[in-house]
Amino acid sequence: MPSLEEFHQDFLQSILSDSESRGVLKSQSFFEIACEDLVSTGDLTGNYTTADYSKKGMEVSGFDYDEERKVLTILNHQFFQDDELQTLTKSVLENKLARLRKFYTSAVDGLFKNIEETSEAYGMAYNIYRYAQRDQVRRVRFIVLTDGKISRNLLDIPIEQKGGIDYESRVIDLEYLYKIYETASGSAGFEVEVNLPCLRVNDNRHDYFSYLTVVNGKTLVQVYEEFGQKLFEQNVRTFLQFKGNVNKGLRNTIEYKPEMFFAYNNGITATASDVELDEKTGNIRKIANFQIVNGGQTTSAIYAAFKNSGLSVDDVSVQMKLSVVKDARLQDEFISRVAEYANTQNKINNSDFFSNSPFHKDIKEYSTRIFAPAVGGAQRRTHWFYERVRGEYLNSQAYLKADVKRRFLIENPKNQVFDKTLLSKTENLWLQRPDIVSKGAQESFKKFAEYIGDLLEKDDLAITESFYNEAIARIILFRTMERIVSKAPWYDGGFRAQTVAYSISYLSAVVQASNVFLNFDLIWELQAVPAELESVLGIIAERVYATITHPASGYANIAQWTKNSNCWESVKLMNVDLPELDSSLFIDRQTSKYKQKESKNIKSIDQGIDKQIFVIQRSREDWRKLFNFYTARNGRRILSGMQLDMLEKMASGYITTPSEKQSKILYEIFRDAQSDGFDPS
Structure with a gap:
């Protein structure tokens, strides 16, 4: 298990990589990464909102509201950005908490009336005012996030009560984030x-x-x-x-x-x-x-x-x-x-058991096996690392020798790590669901899980190498759009995530209306978005930003407006004058179908080979135990006569080299038995 110091270095590298790839400030990247960690542990809901506001003794970075427990959380942060682990002093902490409390009392008193309506801070202040007016707050939590550490005596700040509301002050320091990592890695918990x-x-x-x-x-x-x-x-x-x-x-x-x-x-x-x-x-x-x-x-x-x-x-x-x-x-x-x-x-939906879906296994296998094209004069090819399990990237390096670890980091660079949350977001956007993505990671992941569940139910060969390459290309497209918006001269700050989401979905809609497909293979080969397409993304993003920040009548809160399907309908109606693009950026429907068919054929062959290897590598004793497992449990009723006969011949050694068809049947019998409690060891 990596030490706290090693975790600190890796955490800083994550922030640096995220900041560079998305074109955002390092402090903003830290805040969002830390918040996502807190969402994963249930400390925040999936609907937390980032919103910066700093004025007249007030400082806040975002808020969260747990509707069921009626808990309002107001967040701020102290990002040291230092290679050495720093200490958050009592005076700095007290100042941060005082500025949070000042913002809360001002928001309850109607601060939103003095804030520009198109800013994220307006929506935050307005919502807090509305919760207070409707008596919908039982507890207020003031939380300061930091990449430093704090002395233990400052972690337990007494809860105050006033007017029937509990007021709690908390610090989430690097040691707390480290414990989250340990918990996800199975070594710590609550x-x-x-x-x-x-x-x-x-x-x-x-x-x-x-x-x-x-x-x-x-x-x-x-x-x-x-x-x-x-x-x-x-x-x-x-x-x-x-x-x-x-x-x-x-x-x-x-x-x-x-x-x-x-x-x-x-x-x-x-x-x-x-x-x-x-x-x-x-x-x-x-x-x-x-x-x-x-x-x-x-x-x-x-x-x-x-x-x-x-x-x-x-x-x-x-x-x-x-x-x-x-x-x-x-x-x-x-x-x-x-x-x-x-x-x-x-009723259980397709998304409910997605954590056990073969989708993850396929994506992980492709991410391990497939090298990304070498670009920019690089001498070594790299992987995109799929972090299927939280903390897997850091754990993979934990016990490597120095030279092996260096090679691992070269082949698996930090900026090419992705997880199911990012994957679900980028896929949903190309499926033209920006309103769903704007509702937060939890809702986005749920909808994506339903989509993948339906897809695999109709076609168990759907997740191919081609699908994987295109998925990575869509991640590259997403990060490029984030950089474009962040650096654009027309961008005034606020609603960057929504602008990015709606811009990508608008591009998808435009391409679809043209009856062609975007050439994601080109993005994969370049490991970048072509310059010509980048310029188009900038044009789309500017129009989208202007549209979503002027919501329809009756929607004073822009953040809530972007979560509404009517917002997407209004964006789709935009008539953006786009320049004609080179034909190499697109492929026709016939070419797309041929590519998908070829990918599925290759996957089918690979699966057949994998099953044959699995069957051949099992010992005769394993097959004998499996046969006894079924016969002892009235296997003649569970298996067909053909299946039982084949299993008996395999157990007796009459089948020495099973065919592809026999291997498929034997493989499925073995796997079904394992799911039913069979263990040959």
Whole structure:
């Protein structure tokens, strides 16, 4: 595991790379990267907004609002940008917090009336004013982000209460961000203190062991109050409010028959990396890395009934099945399986199990195997590194010798690291969904997951090498557009992300209307956007910026306007006078279809070879165990006669070199058995 100092250096390199590739200030890059880290842990919602405002003793960088818990968060930052880890002093911290508090009180008093309506700060101040007027704030958090560290005695600042509202001041320093990295890497986490009676179900001989327990409604409210979305990082669904019949039933039971909740409700399915039992009572007293995999609706319903409706939950009891998986390598797959089998209360969408999709495996395999074209006189070709698991890029270097690490960094440069969040954003924009992307990373990823789920359901060969190359080209296009907007003389600041999003989608719409396809292969080969196309992007972006910053009547808040599908409809109606572009920038429909067909043929051949290798490399003993596994479980009913006969011949050694067709059948039998609990080791 990398040390704090190594993490600090890598973190600074991430900021430098992000800043250069997007054309933004390093401080802005730091703020956004840190906020995304906090979103990943549930400290912020996916709808946080960046908005700079500095004036008359006030300084703020953005805000966030948790609608369910009614928590308003106002953010500021202190970015040292120093190779040496700096210390955030008490005086600097107090000054930062004072400026945040001043902004909040001014916003509540109507500060938005004195701010330019086309600025992001206007939307921030207006929303805070509106929340206060509607009595929609229970807690206000003032958070200062820093790439330095702070003494432990300054981390726990007492919560103040005034007018029925809790005021909390927090510092998120580099050590906190490092702990997020450790948690994602499976080496650290958070603990929930409880007092729950329990029944142990199995023993330590298994990869996991379970407890059956009962959680009181008040305890559940307290735990959710403290940890919020951290409890649902691995959950496949979000709370659907009281819209579905199931949720209406939950609320009615809490209000009228709370003592029957245990009998009526399916309860909670949760996981943990460890538990600690009380030696005297045998009760569970600590749960490490507590994750509610199924039961998010139950938890949220109880919390909402108590907080929003003022209902008592003292008589509510919830059954809970808690499974402990100590091996971090097994947790993702285990949680995915639990979620798949346990979630039965409401319909599951294609996006819900996307974390277990073959899409990730394919993209990771291509990113490892495919070299990007060498450009600019480079002597060594490079990869685009797909960070499928958080912290994977840094972990890949952790135990490398100095010379091997240097080679790794040359072949996998920091500015060519990408993850599923960026990928979902760039793909959605080319699919002409800028309003969805403007709603935040969470919503964007959900829609992309649905799209990929449908795509793979129709065509399991859809994610080809050609798809991968074009996806990287779209990332290059996105970063180029960010630089263009940031450096444009007409750009006054604010709404850069929305301008970039709508500009790319507008380009996609223009190309589509011309009945041709953009030549992404050209961008891939150049590893850059051709200069001729760059100039067109600048023209489009200027018009888009002018359009989205003058919202339709009834939309005073530009940030909210860009999240509306009507905004996209208005942008599509723009008539931008574009110069005629060289034909090499486009390909016709027939060429595109031929390219896709060839890519799928190549992938099909590769898959067949991979399956043959897999089957041949398994020992005869493995096939014998597999045959016994099926026959012991009435495999004659599970498998067809042909499948069972082939498996028996493989187990007996009658098939020495299986054909491609035989390998495919045997491969699928083996994989199905593994998903059903078969383990040949």
